Amino acid sequence: MSNRTLKGxxxxxxxxxxxxYKHGQSPDPEFVLVLQAILKACEDAGISPKEIxxxxxxxxxxxxxTRLAAxxxxxxxxxxxxxxxxxxxxxxxxxxxxxxxxxxxxxDFVVAFRGLAQGQFQRFGxxxxxxxxxxxxxxxxPYGVMSPLQKYAMxxxxxxxxxxxxxxxxxxxxxxxxxxxxxxxRAVMYGRPLSEEKYDDSRWITExxxxxxxxxxxxxxxxxxxxxxxxxxxxxxxxxxxxxxxxGSDHRCGAPVMxxxxxxxxSFASLAPRLYEMxxxxxxxxxxxxxxxxxxxxxxxxxxxxxxxxxxxCNEFFQLENLMAPGGRMPLNTSGGNLAECYMHGLGxxxxxxxxxxxxxxxxxxxxxxxxxxxxxxxxHVSTVIMGSEATL
Amino acid sequence: MSETYLPEGMPIPVPMNDxxxxxxxxxxxxxxxxxxxxxDCGIWQWxxxxxxxxxxxxxxxxxxxxxxxxxxxxERAWHPVHPALSGHGAYIVVxxxxxxxxxxxxxxxxxxxxxxxxxxxxxxxxxxEKHDGDxxxxxxxxxxxx
Ligand SMILES: [Zn+2]
Numbered sequence: 001m002s003n004r005t006l007k008g009x010x011x012x013x014x015x016x017x018x019x020x021y022k023h024g025q026s027p028d029p030e031f032v033l034v035l036q037a038i039l040k041a042c043e044d045a046g047i048s049p050k051e052i053x054x055x056x057x058x059x060x061x062x063x064x065x066t067r068l069a070a071x072x073x074x075x076x077x078x079x080x081x082x083x084x085x086x087x088x089x090x091x092x093x094x095x096x097x098x099x100x101x102x103x104x105x106x107x108d109f110v111v112a113f114r115g116l117a118q119g120q121f122q123r124f125g126x127x128x129x130x131x132x133x134x135x136x137x138x139x140x141x142p143y144g145v146m147s148p149l150q151k152y153a154m155x156x157x158x159x160x161x162x163x164x165x166x167x168x169x170x171x172x173x174x175x176x177x178x179x180x181x182x183x184x185x186r187a188v189m190y191g192r193p194l195s196e197e198k199y200d201d202s203r204w205i206t207e208x209x210x211x212x213x214x215x216x217x218x219x220x221x222x223x224x225x226x227x228x229x230x231x232x233x234x235x236x237x238x239x240x241x242x243x244x245x246x247x248g249s250d251h252r253c254g255a256p257v258m259x260x261x262x263x264x265x266x267s268f269a270s271l272a273p274r275l276y277e278m279x280x281x282x283x284x285x286x287x288x289x290x291x292x293x294x295x296x297x298x299x300x301x302x303x304x305x306x307x308x309x310x311x312x313x314c315n316e317f318f319q320l321e322n323l324m325a326p327g328g329r330m331p332l333n334t335s336g337g338n339l340a341e342c343y344m345h346g347l348g349x350x351x352x353x354x355x356x357x358x359x360x361x362x363x364x365x366x367x368x369x370x371x372x373x374x375x376x377x378x379x380x381h382v383s384t385v386i387m388g389s390e391a392t393l
Numbered sequence: 394m395s396e397t398y399l400p401e402g403m404p405i406p407v408p409m410n411d412x413x414x415x416x417x418x419x420x421x422x423x424x425x426x427x428x429x430x431x432x433d434c435g436i437w438q439w440x441x442x443x444x445x446x447x448x449x450x451x452x453x454x455x456x457x458x459x460x461x462x463x464x465x466x467x468e469r470a471w472h473p474v475h476p477a478l479s480g481h482g483a484y485i486v487v488x489x490x491x492x493x494x495x496x497x498x499x500x501x502x503x504x505x506x507x508x509x510x511x512x513x514x515x516x517x518x519x520x521x522e523k524h525d526g527d528x529x530x531x532x533x534x535x536x537x538x539x
């Protein structure tokens with residue numbers, strides 16, 4: 001079978017975001033937020049919402065395509081897809097699935113979306129107070145391993161031990177996000193800069209992570225519309241082409257009780273080479289990186305596993321100036337990311353990548369042609385997408 | 394009345410409703426640490442599953458293992474995420490490799506001072522922690538070996 005690639009066949013033609021709220025502060029229910037984001041994305045692309053004919057999401061999004069299609073009066077629903085796995089590991093996969101659906105002709109205008117109103121539903125950082133637990137959680141919860149951070153911190157602790165990584169690495173990742181958010185009026189942390197002292201003085205949540213290593217929890221919704229490359233050229237915006245997408249994890253990543261074969265990892269080791277092969281680029285070609293920060297520890301390992309530095313080079317590589325737009329070696333999370341813009345389960349980061357390709361980010365990298373976007377490091381099913389300008393095709 | 398590392402009110406482990414891991418929880422109640430080993434290819438496997446991940450045999454056997462391990466990784470949790478932990482303070486979780494069971498890993502707490510330095514590679518010894526009550530159960534905890 002030849003030509004098994006997504007490269008250049010589809011593009012993101014429209015993006016939409018609601019106002020980003022602190023968790024529990026959205027005046028609107030989650031479903032309304034999703035509708036708002038989709039309508040904004042349609043307006044951005046210059047298409048009618050009735051033309052949407054497919055939906056892709058992840059992390060068991062509660063807003064079902066059939067309800068959305070009926071609510072929007074969509075003429076002909078042709079595609080619906082949910083990527084398995086919790087957390088934000090599926091955000092790039094949702095975009096990849098949408099692109100695959102468009103490229104084989106299942107549908108023409110597929111929306112990848114995510115809505116979160118945690119005030120309306122259970123928060124992520126709290127354990128449900130259930131009296132008994134069974135299965136995987138029975139081997140963790142009774143020992144106080146319940147929150148996402150508690151489930152992933154030991155992957156990083158081992159990685160940092162093996163590679164002699166300093167805490168300054170995590171601080172630089174956090175500070176890059178806060179630094180970029182200061183130019184971004186959409187960011188929840190706009191006007192709230194982070195200094196080294198403030199980071200160092202912040203409390204431990206679970207070692208090796210302090211407060212500023214952890215993402216916010218927010219309410220909001222985001223959406224992007226994937227269309228064929230041909231269609232994208234006729235629409236309003238400069239297309240952000242999908243060059244490659246990959247999802248998955250390596251041998252026994254999801255083995256219970258933390259028995260993954262490759263444990264000190266963010267789960268991207270086997271995925272990244274496939275991704276680069278499809279996109280036809282190497283880390284050297286990447287102009288800007290958006291890496292989902294559930295926690296800074298995941299960003300650290302994900303950047304390594306995507307080949308930007310060797311594990312033992314972390315202390316030199318992760319210096320704030322290397323991560324800053326516009327001139328850093330690897331500008332990172334240029335909107336402020338999950339830490340400082342908004343935790344929209346990573347979709348906000350994907351939209352920031354589209355802005356970089358279009359050339360209208362608040363922290364624009366001059367002439368950015370290739371953007372790499374990492375989803376949900378350390379969860380057991382992760383994904384990455386690479387977007388590019390027309391010059392990369 | 395038994396002394397436990399974490400306060401009462403933590404979630405109570407019960408066997409899976411398909412009975413897969415009942416032997417493990419019953420073994421702890423009987424003072425035995427039982428880990429899965431494949432009856433065909435001999436590979437050790439943890440956590441429990443119905444099938445061997447190496448040879449795909451369903452002939453998984455519960456095999457008693459010595460309660461000795463090595464700290465592979467660890468974390469110290471400070472921020473309480475469960476009501477029973479509010480006001481409790483920091484506690485240490487260790488991921489322990491079992492050299493006598495193919496280096497499979499188990500999760501437990503490291504007994505002793507919750508602010509102690511933790512050394513990856515340190516030898517640890519299993520301690521069975523009994524929990525009484527209407528739904529009695531036993532946890533495996535770890536302490537640094539002398
Ligand atoms: Zn076997």
